[in-house]
Amino acid sequence: MGNLRGKLLPPALAIVFSMLLCGVALVISGANPLRAFGAMVTQVGKGTTLVDIINSSGIYYIAALAVAIGFQMNLFNIGVEGQYRVAAVVAAVVGGSIALPPGVHTLVIIIVGALAGAAWAAIPAILKVTRGVNEVISTIMMNGLAIGFSAYLIRRDVFGELRGNNIRTPEIPESGWMPGISFGGSGTMFGFLFVAVALGIGYWIMMNRTRFGFELRASGESSTAASAGGVNAKKMVLVSMLLSGAIAGLIGLPEMLGRDHTFSLNFSAGVGFSGIAIALLGRNHPGGIAFGALLWAFLDKSGLALDNVGVPREIVTIMQGSIVLSVVVAYEVVRRVELAAEQRRVGRELGTVGGAA
Amino acid sequence: MSSSTSVRTDDPPAVVLTGITKRFPGVVANSDVHLTVRRGEVHALCGENGAGKSTLMKILYGMQAADEGTIEVNGEQVRFRTPSDAIKAGIGMVHQHFMLADNLTVQENVVLGAEALHGIGQKARKRIIELSGSTGLNVDPGVLVEQLGVADRQRVEILKVLYRGAKVIILDEPTAVLVPQEVNELFDTVRGMQQQGYTFLFISHKLDEVRAIADSVTVIRRGTTVGSADPKTVSSRQLAEMMVGSELPSPETRESTVTDKVVLDVKGLKLMTPDGSRPILDDVDLVVRSGEVVGIAGVEGNGQTELVETIMGMRKAGSGTITLQDKDLTKLGTLARREAGIGYVPEDRHRHGLLLTQPLWYNRILGYQTRKPTANGIWLDPDGAKRDTERIVSEFDVRTPGIDVPAAALSGGNQQKLVVGRELSGNPVLLIASHPTRGVDVGAQALIWDEIKRARAAGLAVLLVSADLDELIGLSDTIKVMLRGRLVADADPNTVTPEDLGSAMTGAGSTSAAVQETAVVEEGEN
Incomplete structure (x- = not known):
């Protein structure tokens, strides 16, 4: 269903993009991004975190x-x-x-x-x-x-x-x-x-x-x-x-x-x-x-x-910020692509020539 | 007639378009278009609304890139990425809708964006005065554009392209905003400039004008060139048939269905500008009866839009009363007026008629969010809305693959059919239609006319505002002329000609018996 794809694709893209961005930031600051993300995921099962x-x-x-x-x-x-x-x-x-x-x-x-x-x-x-x-x-x-x-x-x-x-x-x-x-x-x-x-x-x-x-x-x-x-x-x-x-x-x-x-x-x-x-x-x-x-x-x-793995916690703030920024961009891009695709589809189904401008 | 002597046939043609194809999402706007414009001629490009003329000109002017095909200017193949490329090659375009800053002077408007040519000072002014002569513009370059009339604004637009060195000038529907007298003046200007070696591409769907001004004609239909003709020998009828490809639709209504039952009664309606300095609507009295189409003629910007929006409750009248079938609407909001039985086809369907990214059935609810079949109390009824949208789609021949596509995916004509279908739903007693067939294809135009006629025969009162004088004369039972916020004259659509109407619209007065002035027009226009 194209509609659902249009709704789910942008946030997924945005999250992947911001993870990459944060990964780069972590690498530059000398930390191991995989270890940092891993620590975050395993934290969910600890204590009262969930x-x-x-x-x-x-x-x-x-x-x-x-x-x-x-x-x-x-x-x-x-x-x-x-x-x-x-x-x-x-x-x-x-x-x-x-x-x-x-x-x-x-x-x-x-x-x-x-x-x-x-x-x-x-x-x-x-x-x-x-x-x-x-x-x-x-x-x-x-x-x-x-x-x-x-x-x-x-x-x-x-x-x-x-x-x-x-x-x-x-x-x-x-x-x-x-x-x-x-x-x-x-x-x-x-x-x-x-x-x-x-x-x-x-x-x-x-x-x-x-x-x-x-x-x-x-x-x-x-x-x-x-x-x-x-x-x-x-x-x-x-x-x-x-x-x-x-x-x-x-x-x-x-x-x-x-x-x-x-x-x-x-x-x-x-x-x-x-x-x-x-x-x-x-x-x-x-x-x-x-x-x-x-x-x-x-x-x-x-x-x-x-903090436990020696990575500054502020990286999370960077991630939150970059997610929002990239999700806004991604929604707009996907919206335009979908609208154009929809118009093409309508045109194809009707087989019209002319009637524009 | 035009001076064909100035057309030079031995030189390479000014413009040659070969095999131009342009696809838009949903439609092919141009397919395999061929066009040759000789130097020094006035070449008319004819076609119905939506035939693809404007798209073709946008391609020639570098505003859009063709998907296929080539452009040659003076024998050399060129590739325009932006309008400035086209301007460098000597092509200029005068748009149908003026692109002028009202609060700047003529000189500032002309120089804006072309400061590099002659600066912004005395040199520029001198050049503008030199060029003004050929455009017939007789105003000081220091005058503010807002003080100019429509015809002079158009000359400023022409001046702008000349200033930038254009030799080939595209006029996109230049007469749409002019009354017949101004059209003649424009044609004189065009002929004068033709003598000086300028080439014109004249886009129009008005055949009499094309035959009056053009040296050659190319007809475009459904996005492709279907042939050319010699304007001196071809008849309007033949041209029209080339354009439409079949029998012409006509807005003519047959017998009168006017009753004496007053539906809309507007008395003493006044509306001031937001700053309260001058009236936009000045003491307007208007009666529309059941089964009657009352047409409002007027040059754009004389208060027609405001009249409609005030009757719809979108603007708040300063004084006066609006009554619909004995019900006083004066103090009610737009929704209550719609519920009282007014259908409204707005002049700009994108701004006022549709929620473009929403599906068709969702658009069906707009304006009907309190009524069956689209709502039930405070609850929406999506199923009812969908069923009724299906009905509109089939009854009004809206070409769409389904009712779940967004409104933006449809072509203009189909969008308009949807709007007209919606506004004729729920048994309105009054339909207010502003430019109901503007920018729609000929098939949609015929259908919309038919539907208005049918509803009129069934007793609907119609208030019709249109810039298309043929439409106005053809559909209306009564025509009223609007000038500077007042209804200044009545015209009988059975006898009036577009020229008579044009005179009355500019306030020049009319000697025709078909136009009777109802109010004294003040002297001293700008």
Whole structure:
């Protein structure tokens, strides 16, 4: 099936290409690339690495879905990073200060997180719709604000408390936690991963089976054709930005509900930016994003093994970067080749002469 | 008539194309084309839309490389990789769509990209003034292009190629943007330049013009040259038959089906430029009745596009009301207007009509994402969309191997048939068709005309905007002339001639009884 080939070939090419690139970089720096890659692969079976990879890929998956919704209509929500940070701190504060029965408590935290993320995303969305402010610029600036805002919220004189050397929000009572699946010494898988899977399925249904998904894709493909077809561009910007922000608001929750039960200074950062890369890698497709998230998490976690064989761990960052760059190029090349092949095929089947120009 | 005395037969021909073949994905645009242009003549290249004329000229001008065949200029075989190679060999092209920067002066436009020839200062200016004479351009080189009319812009385009040293000038559909009076002026210019030794390749599908200006004619059909003719002896009918290869389609509608049931009622519609400095639509009143085709004639850029887009809700009117069958649409969005029963064939199907990389059935949903058979509440109905796309493909003769191919893979005519088929789905009460047969092949043109006529007979109201005056006169029950954002005159399609319409379109006024002015046209054009 040519269609499937068109989808799988580019990422495969990109990964091979970036492995070669990293191999060259390793050789130049005097290391043995085969040994380095081998160490990364064998690391997967050691300790908690496999479960860590799966947990981490769940988080990346949610982040990439948030980015992908915007990407579908060429809306670049660079602010996922800030949205999930603000959402996480707000959800932690609310979750830590209320008492509710188990289940309901968790649900409330999830809803608060989504609403907070959407609210933070609403600011650039409204600016774009009413004043035409470019969302790339406004969301990047909102990221800066988010760091300051979340730091302010966990100050001891606001909502935070000092525990050891760390400032954090009050701990969420056990009724608000989300239980995971324990594998004993191999670690515990976050229960929130099921939410991530459900989000992926919901995303697929929305994109392929609903009017909203159609309008989103049409806007991304051709904003002019969409507007002639009755798609309200402003409404689409607003709704997709809010939806993107709401999903971004869930990114911090797997760790918070499954492990940390609080928002602290050493809350993981940068996931929103990884989400952008993974959405690109997965071509905004829920399956592709899952693959991208797994790959990203594998590189992150297995990269730790590189120190053991005397190879700088930063080689992983080079690899991640080169994968994204080459996948973007590869998709474009394959897309053009496939379109030309399709046109030739149509021409052949119809046997037409003339009718061009 | 043209001066055949200036045609020199003893010299090697200016241009010889031999066995040119060019394949595009999906189609063979040119196959085994032969063309000989003698020095100093006006050689017309005739063919229907989509016959492959433009492709051939792009090959001659170095914009595209031929897959097979040779090009000879002045007896020497040449190989053009880029237009600058062609320019060096003395070939210049005036494109159908002008390539001028409005915010630069005439001189800046002419010099742009050719600074090496005479610099950008006084020397360049002197040369431009020298050459202006032969193109009939009587404006100072310091004037901004945005202040020029269409005919003068075209002269600037000709000036550009002369400045670059062209001796052979390709005019690609030069009259498409001109009204008949301007066409005559252009022809005077061409004849004058012919006396000075320039050679012209004149691309057109308008046979009267070809017979008026050309010294020889080559006819191209379905991508290949089918013969040449002497324009002095051949009749338009014979030429047309060579071009089409069979009987000509005609846009003529037979008996009137106009009823007194008002479908579209536009009152006092106003639209300002984004900066609010001047009106684009100025107090437009328009009524379209059931079974009636109302044609809008006008030189491009006089507000027709904006009128259509305002009625569709894609632009927000400053004031005025739009009513469809007693339903006030003024405050509704595009989707609600479509749901109220408007079908819309946009003037640019690539920009406004299709999602090019999506399959045909997915395109069927566009504009119908809230209605059966393509949707069910908030849910899409891909099966329904596919079934209905199959119906359109068979009823409208869309030539495609299947409904899963991307829209971009189809030829222009088949894309347009798909769009027209889609917009006639779901029983619209009003069809707004902008240039519905622009850039489509003759078969698709005939089919689209037939479908519009059939829908009209079934009671559809049609608002037709077209630059093709024959199409407009043939299809319309009423013609309104648009000038500078206003409907300035009504014309009776049974009696009006393209020349009368042309006068009214430029605001020159008309003495013809077939054109009745409905508004006073202000004096003092640019």
